[in-house]
Amino acid sequence: MAVIDAVLDRLLDGLLGLGRLLSPLCSPFVLLQLSALVVLLLLSLRVVCLLWSHAQFTRRLRCFSKPPTQNWLMGHLGEMRSTEEGLQAVDQLVRTYSHSCSWFLGPFYSLVRLFHPDYIKPLLLAPASITVKDELFYGFLRPWLGQSLLLSNGDDWFRRRRLLTPAFHFDILKNYVKIFNHSSDIMHSKWRRLVAEGESRQDMFNHISLMTLDSLLRCTFSYNSNCQESSSEYIAAIFELSTLVIERRGRILHHWDCLYWRSPEGQRFKQACSVVHGFTRTVVQERRAQLLHRGEPEGPDTTGGEEKKKKRVADFIDLLLLSKDEDGHGLTDEEIKAEADTFMFGGHDTTASGISWVLYNLSQHQDYQDRCRAEVNDLLQDRKTEDLDWEDLSSLPFTTMCIKESLRLHSPVSAVTRRYTKDMTVPGGRVIPQGSICLVSIYGNHHNPEIWPDPDVYNPMRFDPENSKDRSSHAFIPFSSGPRNCIGQKFAMAELRVVVALTLRRFRLTPGGVEVRRLPQLVLRAEGGLWLTLETLDAPQD
């Protein structure tokens, strides 16, 4: 295509030269007609080139099965639905094609959809230098998240990932477990109050999203927003942005920036972005100033006892302000702001979805729920407080199996997409052509009957070490995998374990009496909320 563009440029130069040569001989009207003809010719040539290159591309994708389309022009456009039926259609695709298929979105866009670990593995393990986040799926997040870890590519991504990785080290994460306990305590007090008032049926998503936002605000900014108890402009703006991104995806006309930023939704997006950016920028600038005046903030506390009370645990902002590469260069304030916004975006809804679906699955299986509860009660037996420590988290093996099985059955993130700057070979000698977009279907992979017999059944025993030892390393990928896997996965798993364990110790959960229809948006939700009935439990007598 680049060669063709260069030829077209040359042609245009030549024609303009000819125009100048002819100008003394022709009238302006004739010249205008001539120019219009030239422009039309060039445009037609461009369209022919596009069609030709698309035909080449389509020919190369023939090694992948193409599901029938309803319309030759629009291809599969409109068939990828963010609804319960859309997910059932993926189940059908997986049953029919077993590992992969091609997918055409209108006459110009095509995707390769992958839903088998053997196909997914080479793609996710490919070096990040040839992996690009495509604008078709990720571009709408850019005005909110900026050039952050999630959206950057190549050397820029590599530098950021190296600077950010130490912030997710065990020694740092350990300190956040106290925060997870505290945020759960606040949510549970609210639940006790609601149950006492007779409102025992509650939407899990609603409560748990506020709780994960609360804990992330404390871990990222050391900020106590009190958002679980009262409304906050910042939190409202985060919810608004998540909703608007989804709405924009669904409206083709809003894909054009020039139309979107003039629409009422675009204006709301701008307004919410300015609230979120204003908040993050202020915190970063204030912290930078404190750092300059008072020196380094305290690192993670290792002293215990009284010392602990005096020290503020280093939060993500502190760690990012201090991070330096081998040349001594750190992140700028704008870069830190983008990363903090990304943690808030990438960390709250995903974890809330994960926790809500575990509680839903356990409400459907009282036997597993009882077994988890017994495990937690055994662990906390003879303790003065109900707080869990980092070390406790490895003593909850069955609860962890229940969490993993829920992340398989109800993965918070249903798919990730990538564009590759090289041809990629997958099993059977099939080649994904350079430049094509690959959709790695986490949902499809986790529901593939070739890998998971009876994929729709919730069975935590699948994650018993004995039962999982022969399974492919890429059969279970809720956090993606390879160089661009989720940087926050240990953080998320720790929070999931603390919240689930404490919830089961304090409450019995039963189904909320409403049919649950899954709603795959930015994360997996349920239409109209995920309603469960809560019963307060007395603390067990030792």
Ligand code: HEM
């Ligand atoms: C259950 C909870 C979570 C799930 C299921 C999850 C899932 C994922 C997935 C699938 C990706 C890959 C995205 C892609 O390739 O486009 C990802 C990336 C990422 N996640 Fe998470 N995530 C969770 C929690 C978190 C938390 C708590 C944080 C931060 C505090 C976080 C921060 C990030 C970031 C920054 C990336 C981009 C990494 C990179 O490209 O290098 N996530 N996550």
